[in-house]
Amino acid sequence: MSLSHEEIKNVAFLARIGLSDEEVERVGKDLDSILGYVDRLQKIDTADVPEAASPVVDAKNFRVDEADACTDAERALIVDNFPASQGGMLKAPAVFERPKK
Amino acid sequence: MKSANELTLTEAREALDHAEIFSLELTKACLAEIQSRNPALNAFLEIWQESALQEAKASDERRARGESLGVLDGIPIAIKDNMLIEGRKCSSASKILENYVSVRDATVIKKLKAQGAVFLGRTNMDEFAMGGSTENSAFGPTRNPHDPDRVPGGSSGGSAVAVAANLCLAATGSDTGGSIRQPASFCGVVGLKPTYGRVSRSGLMAMASSFDQIGPLAKSVEDAALLFEAVAGKDALDQTTVDAKPFEPAWRENLQGIRIGLPKQAWGQGIDGEVRTPVEHAVSVLKRLGAEVVDVELPYAEEVLAVYYIVMPCEASTNLSRFDGMRYGAREHASNLLETYLETRGENIGPEARRRILLGTYALSAGYYDAYYKKAKQVQTLIKNAYADALTHVDALLTPTTPTVAYEIGSKVNDPLSMYLGDLFTVGANVAGLPAVSVPCKEVSGLPVGMHLTGKAFDESTLLAIAGAYEQS
Numbered sequence: 328m329s330l331s332h333e334e335i336k337n338v339a340f341l342a343r344i345g346l347s348d349e350e351v352e353r354v355g356k357d358l359d360s361i362l363g364y365v366d367r368l369q370k371i372d373t374a375d376v377p378e379a380a381s382p383v384v385d386a387k388n389f390r391v392d393e394a395d396a397c398t399d400a401e402r403a404l405i406v407d408n409f410p411a412s413q414g415g416m417l418k419a420p421a422v423f424e425r426p427k428k
Numbered sequence: 429m430k431s432a433n434e435l436t437l438t439e440a441r442e443a444l445d446h447a448e449i450f451s452l453e454l455t456k457a458c459l460a461e462i463q464s465r466n467p468a469l470n471a472f473l474e475i476w477q478e479s480a481l482q483e484a485k486a487s488d489e490r491r492a493r494g495e496s497l498g499v500l501d502g503i504p505i506a507i508k509d510n511m512l513i514e515g516r517k518c519s520s521a522s523k524i525l526e527n528y529v530s531v532r533d534a535t536v537i538k539k540l541k542a543q544g545a546v547f548l549g550r551t552n553m554d555e556f557a558m559g560g561s562t563e564n565s566a567f568g569p570t571r572n573p574h575d576p577d578r579v580p581g582g583s584s585g586g587s588a589v590a591v592a593a594n595l596c597l598a599a600t601g602s603d604t605g606g607s608i609r610q611p612a613s614f615c616g617v618v619g620l621k622p623t624y625g626r627v628s629r630s631g632l633m634a635m636a637s638s639f640d641q642i643g644p645l646a647k648s649v650e651d652a653a654l655l656f657e658a659v660a661g662k663d664a665l666d667q668t669t670v671d672a673k674p675f676e677p678a679w680r681e682n683l684q685g686i687r688i689g690l691p692k693q694a695w696g697q698g699i700d701g702e703v704r705t706p707v708e709h710a711v712s713v714l715k716r717l718g719a720e721v722v723d724v725e726l727p728y729a730e731e732v733l734a735v736y737y738i739v740m741p742c743e744a745s746t747n748l749s750r751f752d753g754m755r756y757g758a759r760e761h762a763s764n765l766l767e768t769y770l771e772t773r774g775e776n777i778g779p780e781a782r783r784r785i786l787l788g789t790y791a792l793s794a795g796y797y798d799a800y801y802k803k804a805k806q807v808q809t810l811i812k813n814a815y816a817d818a819l820t821h822v823d824a825l826l827t828p829t830t831p832t833v834a835y836e837i838g839s840k841v842n843d844p845l846s847m848y849l850g851d852l853f854t855v856g857a858n859v860a861g862l863p864a865v866s867v868p869c870k871e872v873s874g875l876p877v878g879m880h881l882t883g884k885a886f887d888e889s890t891l892l893a894i895a896g897a898y899e900q901s
Contacts, residue, residue, distance in 0.1 A: 369803065410754070
């Protein structure tokens, strides 16, 4: 199977990855060869075969559902990792754009 | 006589216990070797010289008082750059996390600190542990100490090189499809991927969460066992860790009563002669030690790679969605939120990680989920059953670790599929959740070759006993 440029662009948009036209071309070729390889699974009869279970998740392993305090030092590290901040708060681009006039 | 940095962990432990050496001496010897060889090898991304010397001094002072924090007290080790150490940079060799500083310790780091280990620095890797050559690092490739024109394997290539070139006594790695065992094989060291659920993944940057597992890279099987034991155990911060019978070494000199299976399907496939011959020789050594070696059926030998290259990118694309430039990491400044996401992820995530994100996003997208993800998870069930069947007849399965020896840098970068095919013998243990170890073959003509043993779930004792008997033979 072969993915169209439109499909690649759509997947890249879903994954929020900006790709140049040249990259769309290259990624398309890479994905085609990988999808061609994994296609062999379609030949395996999996009727009535259950999906592999998730790794063991033991309910006893859940921690108590309560907030963990963080120390001042940890807080400082978190704030220092912000790509942009103002007054110790995380600064992010606006989710809603200003209405166009 | 060996210089201090050339000692195995076990030898260093003994020398420390008998006051024949100091941790400061061991640490200085490693740091000197790093200074001299790291510029060419690029195994370490950052060296923590001052704190390492302080940690070594503190360990020596403890020992002088007759105190010990454990078997790793005073032992200089290296840490793969995807395990968090509070207050230290941790980048997963990605540009997007180039300046990220860890807020807390990973559980394995907590355990290593509690045992008094000395941290030399963080090691290079394929970005987000994606790759088998350490060429996918945003900070340049690591080189194989046996031939600097060749790759060290990956993704834990920096750790494998640090051990092989005696820049440390042992190192941590993580393994999602072979990332500990394959570089161990290419560099001639021991690499263990424990059973899924043995070692806490808390504080390990996630790639494919249902396959990821932390393990040791070491100079001997016994060293690998010591480091494994130090980091294993159930952890409240990782729900997938299991309260299993703790690992206990059960070393043996002969292999009487041990049955080893050679999976027919794997041995029939394209294995280079320079790999096949040394591994076949290793098989003859195991027989001489008393092991019974039999051919076994292990169906789905090719499908296992296909399952891996669907499930892994699906999980990776989900895990890597957090790197969007909002709460941490690099952020490109664009005109609006959408453009900020697109540019940040497009500019700061490398080609291989982008490829896997796109593959995973595609396989999980509406209309394709059943054909890819669901199908792969069904075939995974068949593979798990096939391994379980095979391992009812034998104690371990034996193959080469990789179909080829280390290849030249740059020779596979433009052909991802051919790079992926190098994982053929290692991914099965991850897909089936089983422990596996790569041990250097003794009789090689040139570059190192690894023998790969896969064992029963939570029976690392038998697995390492077989590996250890071969090593000591």
